[in-house]
Amino acid sequence: MAPATQIPQVAPIPVDNVVTLVRVVNSMRELECDSFLGEPDAEIAGRWLRIVEDIMEQIQVTEDFRVNCVTHLLSNRARSWWDTVRSRRPAGFWTWTEFRV
Secondary structure: OOOOOOOOOEOOOOHHHHHHHHHHHHHHHHOOOOOEOOOOOHHHHHHHHHHHHHHHHHOOOOHHHHHHHHHOOEOHHHHHHHHHHHHHOOOEOOOHHHHHO
């Protein structure tokens, strides 16, 4: 019998950080950080990423918390892309630098 395939997970967020995550994502949305739908236009994607990075700098989101925040802003094709990438990554933390690549 073949061994069961394990799907790696992004490191879980401690419960006390979930409240922080919700607050940060809501703050980002209030500062006009819209969801990214996965448009194939590099100019649109680049502009969205610059806005997201600027807002995270302004509200001082820590490096280790950025991926968790930004993935909550992905929808449609962008969310499908993230789910695929995440399933192929060994278990562990994602850094912001790795996410941007």
